[in-house]
Each structure stands twice: as structure tokens, then as C-alpha cells.
Amino acid sequence: MPRKTMIEAIRDAMDVSMGKDDNVVVFGEDVGYFGGVFRCTQGLQQKYGVTRCFDAPISELGIVGAAIGMAAYGLRPCVEVQFADYVYPAYDQIVSEAARIRYRSNGEFTCPMVIRMPTGGGIFGGQTHSQSPEALFTHVSGLKVVVPSNPHDAKGLLIASIEDPDPVIFLEPKRLYNGPFDGHHDRPVTPWSKHPLGEVPDGHYSTPLGKAVIRRQGADVTILAYGTMVYVAEAAAEETGIDAEIIDLRTLLPLDLDAIVASVKKTGRCVVVHEATLTSGFGAELAALVQQHCFYELEAPIARVTGWDTPYPHAQEWDYFPGPARVGQALRETMEA
Structure with a gap:
């Protein structure tokens, strides 16, 4: 079974989902040609074209607002907010629109969208690149909140999130991006040998949401x-x-x-x-x-x-x-x- 980093597993999940469903679109700041600041979307634009993987202006409110409209129309957007710290301008859209569409429309509309965000510290990013805002989203009825801990789960949970009919906040721990973290140390360790890279099956599989x-x-x-x-x-x-x-x-x-x-x-x-x-x-x-x-x-x-x-x-x-x-x-x- 292939062994992958969490970045590779997340990219694989989007690749599999885009190949399976033409309604899945990926966009956000620098996610197209550049492949994302952490390279999670690298190669997707080249494979699926600029209409399905594209860059957005530096406007989290605009990114999330556009995604909500796309989702209500029938697409399945998977958008990237470059750091979880940047999501606050879009918080009103998430809380007042995405989380409530199913309820406000009595089920006539749903909002099948995923908001991917790198979360937490570990890269010396300072106060505006290291926050862990998960509690702000778990307070909101109508959202689902996911935090994977390993590459296998990251791929399966992201595929399940993309296929879910409701909005999902998908928080990706940055310290786990390039290899599992050696929990025995209070400082960065290289190489991360305590926990090897995760075994991640090829192709489609999903990990059910709501299961510990x-x-x-x-x-x-x-x-x-x-x-x-x-x-x-x-x-x-x-x-x-x-x-x-x-x-x-x-x-x-x-x-x-x-x-x-x-x-x-x-x-x-x-x-x-x-x-x-x-x-x-x-x-x-x-x-x-x-x-x-x-x-x-x-x-x-x-x-x-x-x-x-x-x-x-x-x-x-x-x-x-x-x-x-x-x-x-x-x-x-x-x-x-």
C-alpha cells in the first residue's frame, strides 16, 4: 500500500473526488497554478483545467460566499482558506448562510461544500498563522467539523466531507502535513521517525463522519x-x-x-x-x-x-x-x- 504524507493524502482525496464527480471544483488563494502555499492542490489545475481548479482573489469572504452560491446551485466546491487564521472575514457567510440554507429553505436547498483550512502551530508562523479556531465552528448548528490525525484518515474523511450534503469545516493540523509528529519531543524533530508515513490506499474510499x-x-x-x-x-x-x-x-x-x-x-x-x-x-x-x-x-x-x-x-x-x-x-x- 502506498505510503504518503498528509499533504499527499489530501491532494489524492481531491483528485479522486474530482475524477469521480464533475461537479467538484477546487479554488482559493494560490491553489491553481501555484498548487497552494502547502502544495495540497499541486497538479490539479494541470489535470482538470482552469474551470475546475482556479485561483481566487485575496478575499475569504468572497471565496466562501461564491462557494455557497455554487453549492446551492448544485456544484460541490472544496475551497481552501490559506490559514485558519484568515477565516474570520468569512465567518458571517459560514454561520449566517452556509449553516442555515437547509433549514431556511425547509430542505429545498442544501450546501454541499468543504472549507479546508490549515490549523494550529508548529511552523513559527506567529499569531496570524497558528490559531486553532475549531470551537468557533462546533458552536454552529448546521456545520460539520473534522480534524484528521493521519494521512489515511485525512483522505477518507475529506472524500466523505466532499460527498456530504452539508457544509464541512475541514481543519488540517500543519504539524502533521509533511510527516507524523514525534510526540515524545517538545521541539521539532527531524526526521519524524516515531510514526512512519501513513499507508493510504489508492482510489476511492471514505471514512464516516461522526465516528471516533x-x-x-x-x-x-x-x-x-x-x-x-x-x-x-x-x-x-x-x-x-x-x-x-x-x-x-x-x-x-x-x-x-x-x-x-x-x-x-x-x-x-x-x-x-x-x-x-x-x-x-x-x-x-x-x-x-x-x-x-x-x-x-x-x-x-x-x-x-x-x-x-x-x-x-x-x-x-x-x-x-x-x-x-x-x-x-x-x-x-x-x-x-
Whole structure:
């Protein structure tokens, strides 16, 4: 089976989808001739032409607004917002139009579109290229929110997102783009040898949205994570020797609550890990759900390990990230509680 980076898997997903369905179009800033700032769309314009893969002006509001119109008309746009930090001018279009079309039209119109966005830090991009805004979208009824952690899932989840009848926010962790992240280190590591490149089947396959997966079986504590933090959680479990079960959520909305509840009821403890800030981060929703559904099985308070409640700190980027040391401390405290 071919081994690919996440960039290659994402490109493959768009290639397969465009080849399967002529209604699939790809556009955004620099995604055509240049192939995208991270090269996720490289070669698609040459293969499918300028009417199906093309560049857009530097206007996120315009990109998303045009995509909504295309989707309502019957196309399936897969657009790229160059960095998740750039999406805010388009937020009104996403919330007020894309998320509500099905409801406002009583099902007469749908909005089958995907908004791809590189998310999170790890490239020393500073405050305007490193944010993790997933919680802003999980609050919005009518959207679906996806965060893959490996190339195999990235391709399958993106194909499923493109084929979905509703708008999907597809967040791509930049630290995982060119090879899996070695979660044992609090600084960049080259080569990334801990986790090899993912095996990605050729051709069409899809990974269902709304289904989490157990990345590591365990009996003592449940770790809920997604994206890059899956690898950090694995490293923390290995370094502490704690028998942790790691749930890779993959889809934040809809959320696989059944998988979460089953794991926490088995272990009796829960640690939530994400890169975004603590206050009103998605981990707060996860903690509330675990408290609601697993209260009588919990043997310790639910812990959250997250980024700081500050604007993204460029100079302290690798201290800002939850690393195996911080996650390991939370695991030990949870086990001792």
C-alpha cells in the first residue's frame, strides 16, 4: 500500500473526488497554478483545467460566499482558506448562510461544500498563522467539523466531507502535513521517525463522519484528543507507563459521544487534550458531556491540558503547546486523585 504524507493524502482525496464527480471544483488563494502555499492542490489545475481548479482573489469572504452560491446551485466546491487564521472575514457567510440554507429553505436547498483550512502551530508562523479556531465552528448548528490525525484518515474523511450534503469545516493540523509528529519531543524533530508515513490506499474510499477511533487501548484513564495531540497523548502514556486509552475524535461535530462514554465508563477517569486555548475551548464541551453522562463512574475530576489563555505566543510557541510533560503530569494527578 502506498505510503504518503498528509499533504499527499489530501491532494489524492481531491483528485479522486474530482475524477469521480464533475461537479467538484477546487479554488482559493494560490491553489491553481501555484498548487497552494502547502502544495495540497499541486497538479490539479494541470489535470482538470482552469474551470475546475482556479485561483481566487485575496478575499475569504468572497471565496466562501461564491462557494455557497455554487453549492446551492448544485456544484460541490472544496475551497481552501490559506490559514485558519484568515477565516474570520468569512465567518458571517459560514454561520449566517452556509449553516442555515437547509433549514431556511425547509430542505429545498442544501450546501454541499468543504472549507479546508490549515490549523494550529508548529511552523513559527506567529499569531496570524497558528490559531486553532475549531470551537468557533462546533458552536454552529448546521456545520460539520473534522480534524484528521493521519494521512489515511485525512483522505477518507475529506472524500466523505466532499460527498456530504452539508457544509464541512475541514481543519488540517500543519504539524502533521509533511510527516507524523514525534510526540515524545517538545521541539521539532527531524526526521519524524516515531510514526512512519501513513499507508493510504489508492482510489476511492471514505471514512464516516461522526465516528471516533481508539488509537490505544487502556484501562486506567481515557484521553480525548484530536489532530496533533493524538501523538502527544501517546507519548505521555508511554513515558508515564500509565495504561491510558486514547480516543481520536476525528470529527468534532457530529461527535461520537457513544465512543467517549463507553471508554470513560470503563476507565473511570478522563483527560482532555487540545492545542487551542483553555477558556471556551472544545475541551470544555467534552468535559461537560463526560460529567453529564459518566458522573457515577468517575473516580477523579476531569482534567484539561490545553494552550494558554493568551494571544498566540510566537516566541514561546513550543512552550504553549501541550507536550508530553504537561499531559503526563495531568495523567499522574488524575490517577492519584
